[in-house]
Amino acid sequence: MQLLAEETNLFDFGLVGRQLPELLKYLPTTLELAALSMLIGLVLGLLLAIIRIKKIPVLRQIAAFYISIIRGTPAIVQLYIAYFGIPMFLKYMNLHYGTSFDISAFPGFACAVFAMGLNESAYNAETIRAALSSVDRGQIEAACAVGMTYPQALRRIILPEAMTVALPGLGNSFIGLIKGTSLAFTCAVVEMTAQGKILGGRNYRYFEVYVSLAIIYWAVTIIVERILKLIEKRLELPEQIDKKKDSVPETGSEVEEREAAVQYDTNTRPEKALSQ
Amino acid sequence: MIQIRDLKKRFRNNVVLDGIDLDINEGDVVGIIGPSGTGKSTLLRCIDLLEIPDGGSISIDGEKTELSRHSRSQTLSLRRNTGMVFQRFNLFERKTALENVMEGLVTVRKMKKAEARMCAEAELKRVGMLDWSGHYPKHLSGGQQQRVAIARALAMKPKLLLLDEPTSALDPELVGEVLETIKDIASQGFTMMxxxxxxxxxxxxxxxxxxxxxxxxxxxxxxxxxxxxPKSQRAKDFFAKMHLLRQPEYTI
Structure with missing residues (x-):
């Protein structure tokens, strides 16, 4: 009877909630994957963007070729290539250069991070390049005129300025990346989605488990959006700044006026209010 | 003593600078005038290597730099010996007035923060902008921005200060304060173009x-x-036009 009741139960609401803790155990894996890939993506993306913007010969062609390949192939294919390719590469190294990498122990996690990091870098490169070229030439010239080297100008002037422009785009791709980590199962990494499939395989309640997953991913995305907003707020220049208090003659009279107004309200009728 | 020799620059077929020779003594304030498009700005930008000339050399206190083929260290040392004030101010937008002036001192001259701060405050005071030191460029008027830009250039203690149409982008109302500032520093013995x-x-x-x-x-x-x-006809014509402008539009 019990069994029958459960079978007629088309959608088990309770299960959606009960499975959450099981899935959340793997949230750290998901976030680690996303964070590490983003880190690689940012560093490599910045490098590619600089190469393209400074038009460094040879490297520039390589960068364009690299970006073209990465953007022109599906992420899942890249993951498979990394998963099968990296061990093969290590095997080759072992055979030809006498190194002794333990191929069987090479973690799928590293393959996934590697592949997703490279994938991310190609997209970030374009976002960062656009942001870098949006920085006013005049400021770069001013930095040069002061005697800064290009790396100094980049670090002190150009990047802080470009950051604000690049942030929405980079945040967008980070959110994409968090969800993209669900492909990491191809490299035998058990992250949230993979765990969801395992849970679903136990009781054939696939629909419920995917709903649970959807809820978690959505919640994570909302939190990340909030954090990005906060950072954006932080980077904004203040709208208005008060001049140094002690050296401003105008504000003195403003304060007096305000005081006069307050006093007038409270019916103490000071001379100032009367004279006006 | 600054010596510029045979400075040449062309953009495609347009010869902008055609062999400029110029000796400038310390403390000189050299005004450069002339019709538009005659390479006045280009001359300054070539000296600071913001524009790469096709030929020529400059020596500042005996330190000679071939302008068309120079090493990176020569570029830097030349730029560190010269200061530039731009037509469009070009302040660092994400830095306050004080940070704008401190920037070069800290990153280029490797001063300690506290020392740089004192130095920058002194320069801001010189241009009368100390009260605005915490303001970002977007909170300053054009004239104020240009004064901060002058302070930024002066803070580096340049042997030659280059001012590229410092008042051209300003409202007529604001020109005065900047000119006053420039006049002030000119009287303090800075070598300027x-x-x-x-x-x-x-x-x-x-x-x-x-x-x-x-x-x-x-x-x-x-x-x-x-x-x-003026000896040349070109200059005579130029000034004649200038004077024409200053005459009333019609007389009765």
Missing amino acids: LVSHEMNFVRNVANRVIFLDGGKIVEDGTPREVFDT
Whole structure:
């Protein structure tokens, strides 16, 4: 009877909630994957963007070729290539250069991070390049005129300025990346989605488990959006700044006026209010 | 002593600077005037290597740099010996007035923060902008921004200060404060090259005036010599037009 009741139960609401803790155990894996890939993506993306913007010969062609390949192939294919390719590469190294990498122990996690990091870098490169070229030439010239080297100008002037422009785009791709980590199962990494499939395989309640997953991913995305907003707020220049208090003659009279107004309200009728 | 020799620059087929030779003594304020497109700004930008000339050399206190083929360290040392004030101010937008002035001191001259701060405050005081030190450029008027830009250039203690039309992008109302500031620092013995269209100002502040035309120095002398008794026809025409402008539109 019990069994029958459960079978007629088309959608088990309770299960959606009960499975959450099981899935959340793997949230750290998901976030680690996303964070590490983003880190690689940012560093490599910045490098590619600089190469393209400074038009460094040879490297520039390589960068364009690299970006073209990465953007022109599906992420899942890249993951498979990394998963099968990296061990093969290590095997080759072992055979030809006498190194002794333990191929069987090479973690799928590293393959996934590697592949997703490279994938991310190609997209970030374009976002960062656009942001870098949006920085006013005049400021770069001013930095040069002061005697800064290009790396100094980049670090002190150009990047802080470009950051604000690049942030929405980079945040967008980070959110994409968090969800993209669900492909990491191809490299035998058990992250949230993979765990969801395992849970679903136990009781054939696939629909419920995917709903649970959807809820978690959505919640994570909302939190990340909030954090990005906060950072954006932080980077904004203040709208208005008060001049140094002690050296401003105008504000003195403003304060007096305000005081006069307050006093007038409270019916103490000071001379100032009367004279006006 | 600054010596510029045979400075040449062309953009495609357009020869902008056609072999400029110029000796500038310490403390000189050289006003550079001339019609538009005669390479006044390009001359300054070439000296600071913001534009790479096709040929020529500059030596500042005996330190000679071939302008067309220079090493990276020569570029840096030349730029560190010169200061530039731009037409459009070009302040660092994400830094306050104080940070703008401190920036070069900290990153280029490797000063300690506290020391740089003192230095920067002194420079801001010199241009009368100390009260605005916490303001970002977007909170400052054009004239104020330009004064901060002057402080930024002066803080680096340049041997040669280049001012590229420092008042051209300003509202007429704001020109005065910037000119006042420039006049002030000119009187403090800084060596300066000043490109400007403010003829009266150049006349007052410069002790030497150069008239450029077609990439060549056409007139070179004291303001009195150049403005009152120009030798070349080109300069005469130029001043004649200037005077025409100042006459009333019609008389009865």
